Amino acid sequence: MDLIFAEATPPGRGGVSVIRLSGDGARAAAESLVGPMPQARRSYFRDLTEGGEPVDQVLALWFAAGASFTGEEVAELHLHGAPVVARRVAVALQNLGARVADAGEFTRRAFLNGRMDLAEIEGLGDLLAAETESQRKLALRAAGGEMARRAEAWRDLLIEAGALVEVTVDFADEDVPDEVPPRVFDIVTDLVRQIQRELDGFGAAERVRQGFEVAIIGPPNAGKSSLMNSLARRDVAIVSEVAGTTRDVIEVRMDLQGLAVTLLDTAGIREAGDTVEAVGIARARGRAEAADLRIHLSPTAEPVAGMWQDEDLLVQSKADLAASCPGLAISAVSGEGLDQLMQAVFEILSNRSSNAGLVSHERQNAELRDAKSSLDEVYDAPVELIAESLRRANAALDRLLGRIDAEDYLDRIFSSFCIGK
Numbered sequence: 001m002d003l004i005f006a007e008a009t010p011p012g013r014g015g016v017s018v019i020r021l022s023g024d025g026a027r028a029a030a031e032s033l034v035g036p037m038p039q040a041r042r043s044y045f046r047d048l049t050e051g052g053e054p055v056d057q058v059l060a061l062w063f064a065a066g067a068s069f070t071g072e073e074v075a076e077l078h079l080h081g082a083p084v085v086a087r088r089v090a091v092a093l094q095n096l097g098a099r100v101a102d103a104g105e106f107t108r109r110a111f112l113n114g115r116m117d118l119a120e121i122e123g124l125g126d127l128l129a130a131e132t133e134s135q136r137k138l139a140l141r142a143a144g145g146e147m148a149r150r151a152e153a154w155r156d157l158l159i160e161a162g163a164l165v166e167v168t169v170d171f172a173d174e175d176v177p178d179e180v181p182p183r184v185f186d187i188v189t190d191l192v193r194q195i196q197r198e199l200d201g202f203g204a205a206e207r208v209r210q211g212f213e214v215a216i217i218g219p220p221n222a223g224k225s226s227l228m229n230s231l232a233r234r235d236v237a238i239v240s241e242v243a244g245t246t247r248d249v250i251e252v253r254m255d256l257q258g259l260a261v262t263l264l265d266t267a268g269i270r271e272a273g274d275t276v277e278a279v280g281i282a283r284a285r286g287r288a289e290a291a292d293l294r295i296h297l298s299p300t301a302e303p304v305a306g307m308w309q310d311e312d313l314l315v316q317s318k319a320d321l322a323a324s325c326p327g328l329a330i331s332a333v334s335g336e337g338l339d340q341l342m343q344a345v346f347e348i349l350s351n352r353s354s355n356a357g358l359v360s361h362e363r364q365n366a367e368l369r370d371a372k373s374s375l376d377e378v379y380d381a382p383v384e385l386i387a388e389s390l391r392r393a394n395a396a397l398d399r400l401l402g403r404i405d406a407e408d409y410l411d412r413i414f415s416s417f418c419i420g421k
Contacts, residue, residue, distance in 0.1 A: 001023050001072065001109065003021060003023035003024060003026060003098040003099070004021070004022055004023055004098060004099055004101035004102075004106075005021040005022075005093050005099075005100065005101060006019070006020060006100060006101040006105075006106070007019055007090070008020045011086070012083060014081035015080075016079070016080070017079045017082075017083075017085065018076055018077070019077045019079065019086065019089055019090070019093075020074065020075075020076050020106070021074065021075045021093065021098060022068070022069075022070045022072045022074045022101075022106060023098075023109075024073065026073040026075045027062055029093060029097070029098055030075035030077065032096060033048050033049065033050060033077070033092060033096075034046035034048050034058060034060045034077065035047075037075065038060065038061065038062060040062055040063055040064045040067065041061070041063065041067075042061070043059050043060065043078075044060050045058075045060075046060045048077065048089065050088070050092045055089065055092070056079050056085050056088075056089070057080070058077045058078055058080075060075070060077055061075065061076040061078075062075050062076075063075075063076075069106065069110055070106055070109040070110050070115065071109065071110060071113030071114065071115045072113065107124065111402065117148050117401040117402050118363075118400070118401055118402030119145075119147040119151070119364060120142065120145050120148060121402075122142060122361050122363075123139050123140070123141070123142025123143035123147070124139075124142075124143045126139035126142065126143070126209055131255065131260050132259060132260045134208050134258045134260070134353065135208060135211075135260055138208050138209060138356065139209070142358060142360070147358045147364070147400075148401055151397045151400055154194065154371075154397055155394060155397050155398075157187045157190070157191055158191070158394045158397070160183075160187065161390055162387060162391065162394065164180070165180060165386050165387045166387060168181075184378075185378070185379070188379070188390075191393075192376065195375070196372060198357045198359050198368055199357075199359070199368055199372065201356050201357025202357060202365045204352055204354070204355050204356035204357070205353075205357050205359060206360050206361075206362075206365075207352070207353065207356075208260075208353050208356050208360070209360040211253065211259075211261060211262055212259060212260065212262070212292040212293065212352075213262045213264060213287075213291040213292050214261055214294070214349075215288035215295070216263065216264065216265055216266060216294075217284065217288045217297065217304050217307060218296060218297040218317070219298055219304075222298045222299065222317050223297060223317035223318055223332055224265055224266065224317075227265075227330065227332050227338075228252060230338060231252070231263060232252040232254070232263070249264050249265070249266055249284060250264070250265040251264055251265075256345065256346050256349070257346050257350075259346065259349055259350065259353065261349065264291060266283075266288055288307060289307065292352070293311065293348060293349065294307065294308075294309065294312045295312075295313045295315055296308070296313065297315050297317050297330075298316070299316065299317050300316070301314055301329070311348050313341070313345065313348075314327065314328065315327075315328050315330055315337075315341060316330070317329075317330060317331075317332070318331060319331040319334075319336050319337055320333050328340065364400060367396045367397070367399050367400040368400065370393075370399075371392075371393040372393075374390070374396065375390075377389045378390070
């Protein structure tokens, strides 16, 4: 592949700017600027020059092919963090025949060179985008190859089962039983159980990755916008005594004890006074119904008609003006009850995320569903179709990781059985 480079640190002024090169000739290109490169995985302090003119003093590193992030020759130049220095070095590298990398091209090369699988790449992308501790932990498990290791273990079992079935089909004689060994069905049953557990945890994992939505709903002038401003700790919604002020859904994203949560301030639910308000109320209903949790807020602590769902929270607003507050009550003015409300929200969402599995992307979920569907066909199928079902399940796991390999069955057959003696 051709030589690419990119600034690995965010552009702009900073203490250090890192420029990374990858591809054939990475070491030679770096050496033309800084002189002899150090041994692999060691660093040298060097003067960087172009055409005999000093440009910067840098830290230079080199990674051999097969032992780098991309699997290719990789060189890194750690510059001082002035944007003008990074621009000057970029021009020098282009003059040497390197080109600016496309978005994600380093990771793409890592995949093409077998350094990462698709599940790891998706986890890496999630890790780069993580905003909360729960997102970081989930992404790190995927980026660290946990899904790959689990899929490989499943794949090994499938290969074992497939080898046993193939022997029954292709090598039936007095030395090999002509019935499917019970071990095949034991393997399939165990795999179905494990895969179903991951499928069951998909919804929770996806919500952890994308974040939960919590809608604040109630009648006009219930204090929804005041609550939103108090929780956001800034004025994000207009507060007015005029009913129907909020016409659209206002969103605030927050970190709730490690969970990513988006609060939704919605239009007051009532009979609309005009067309614009009607649109706002329709949007409020739609977003609230699709949200993960609803806070029903009103001075009388009554749920919004037709919108109550399991685990929703019923909250009395304007507690500072009420004579008594028997249940959960808050005041956006005094701050009363806000901590208790958010703790209740956290406990509900935390409980829902407790069974999150590794699968957090719909692509991964679809491949596991295909694998399980193929395995479900095994129990009542003739031996020839069992072999095909196992192959399809194996292919789904290969697609999960981004690779296809259909030759392992023969390897397992010849290593496990004395055939061809």
